[in-house]
Amino acid sequence: MSSLRAKIQDVFNEPACEQNRGKDAKARKKGCSKPLTPGAAAGGCAFDGAKIVLQPITDVAHLIHAPLACEGNSWDNRGAASSGPTLWRTSFTTDLSELDVVMGQGERKLFKAIREIKEAYGPPAIFVYPTCVTALVGDDIEAVCKRAAEKFSLPVVPVKAPGFVGSKNLGNKLAGEALLDHVIGTVEPDDAGPYDINILGEFNLSGEFWLVKPLLDRLGIRVRACIPGDARYFDIACAHRARAAMMVCSTALINLARKMEQRWEIPFFEGSFYGITDTSEALRQISQLLVKKGADPEILGRTEALIEEEEAIAWKKLAAYGPRLEGKRVLLNTGGVKSWSVVHALMEIGIEIVGTSVKKSTVEDKERIKQILKDDNHMFEQMAPRELYAMLSEHKADIMLSGGRTQFIALKAKTPWLDINQERQHPYAGYDGMVELVRQIDLAIHNPIWCQVREPAPWDCQPAVREELPRTKSETATVQAFKKSAGTIADDLGEW
Known part of the structure; x- marks a missing residue:
């Protein structure tokens, strides 16, 4: 102990x-997390x-x-x-x-x-x-x-x-x-090269990293170890021979990145693969770090050519969604790196951010949000379910992006919802991932089911009572004849 x-x-x-x-x-001894309450979630x-x-x-x-x-x-x-x-x-x-x-x-x-x-x-x-x-x-x-x-x-x-x-x-x-x-440093690789990198804090959720790795492959950059997404023990054991590293989620493994830099001189930076601009910037910084560690500077030109090509393809695909999503309001109830990276990605295509949670975000994450949104009025540390429901039921947002814990609040408020946390079924990283995220938002917002569930229930609708018009002489005679015949049939059935 x-x-x-x-x-x-x-x-x-x-x-x-x-x-x-x-x-x-004294404050440092308490750590970064709030004390746990026994029996509480x-x-x-x-x-x-x-x-x-x-x-x-x-x-x-x-x-x-x-x-x-x-x-x-x-x-x-x-x-x-x-x-x-x-x-x-x-x-x-x-x-x-x-x-x-x-x-x-x-x-x-x-x-x-x-x-x-x-x-x-x-x-x-x-x-x-x-x-x-x-x-x-x-x-x-x-x-x-x-x-x-x-x-x-x-x-x-x-x-x-x-x-x-x-x-x-x-x-x-x-x-x-x-x-x-x-683990790290226990195996010496025999194929170390000047273009080897580590990706730290990437979990390959729904196979997201598989949308980014082909971009690095095209640049001749080898991922020595992705920790922990789709990792192998041998790759992690050899991770100390990488030339540079990218930190995707600093709140999780910043101590790992820092100590690897101290022990094996592997420089790192924090970046994101969410959104077109952030993906491009991450590729640039990876190339720049490799050049500083001795790689051929020609990789910088190849990186810019790749970025120009991929951005053009992505923006062409996103153009079809612009008229359908421009001005739509999104509420993000997530945290960590997604609290700012997804915000930036959505604002690039004209979507309005009405709020983003910063519950699990670092001070650096919050500063990025302030720079992107130009103020901190749209940031909230924690929103009670009652407040969240009130905001959605009053139609202050057209869709909520969150994890599975709050999906039922959105559904109860009859508001579209999209899973963006670790349980999600679709990959949203890289250029293709951004297109997929926008496509899923479009499908959720324009799903015809929302028009139906927002209508009053049939049992809440009172049928209109039509005022009975006076009958003519012929109609009165017909009704009396029907009643007489009905009574005769009833008498016959009773005798039978």
Whole structure:
């Protein structure tokens, strides 16, 4: 526990974070996240955050040393995609029972589970995650992993991020520390080149990175490691030989980027692949960093030619949506890098932003939003469901982009909604991804179902009562004859 405490303190003292540098010593000890309230929904614990970062490493076995519920609550919680191995989708847990805890059988059961995974699947590595229960009872995870690694000639990586130590964001950073301590730099590649880069904080949700990688391939830039999206253990182990790095989500792995720069002199910058302008700028900065590290300057010209070509194609495709979406109002209830990158992307095509959430955004993210929107009146830290519903039901926005947690608020307000968080089904990165995002917004807003659901329900509509007109003599005689015949038929039926 003492080593874990030191690791957490090191993460809290992150010098690459401008906000952290501005704090005094007392405030820095509290970290960046709000204290967790026992029993309250905190948006994920540290174990959940570590699993989010490491699980997309697709050829590794992820073993949860805990009772069954810990793995059940965290497995497959993001829509990351793999181009090959599927081992990461297999759920492994030691399934500790009360008897195992009481009798002190946790470490023995963990060692046995590692052996069984090795024999049945033969993965290149096994990642072991302790949780609250096993951390509190004092199982020595590091000792078991070290002994198993020696016994089975297999990297066994302890990921020390039990849930009680903090928030999901802290777990993200502790996962980066595990990679630094046990994985990165453990293998020397024999094909290192001047155009190798790392992409950090990219999760390949719905295969998004596959829309960006072909652009880098055309420039002759090789992605040495994408951490963690569609990653392989060997690629991450060799990541220290990259020449430059791009940070996609700084709140998750900024400590990883900074320490790789310190240890192996890999410069990095923070960028985004959301939107046409941001994608182009990211490609430019990657090329510029590579040139500074010794690459041929001719790559700068090739990059500009590629950008010019791809932007022309993208804008031509987007032109068809301009008249249909210009002036439409969008509310973003998301956070992190999307709080500013998606805002910029949508404003490029004439869409109005009525609000964007900055709940999980850094100070740098908020400054970018202010520069893009020219003020901070459209930024909100947190909006209660009641307020969100009122805003949508009053038609202050034509569509809401958010995660699955708030979709039902939009649907109850009879407002179009589009999933833009980790559960989304469509990739939105790169030039083609921007076109797809606009297409999905257009489909959602102009779906004819919204006109139907906004109409009053049939049982709320009172039928019009028509005033009865006076009958003529012939109509009166006909009615009387009908009543007489009806009475005769009734009498006959009664006798029968």
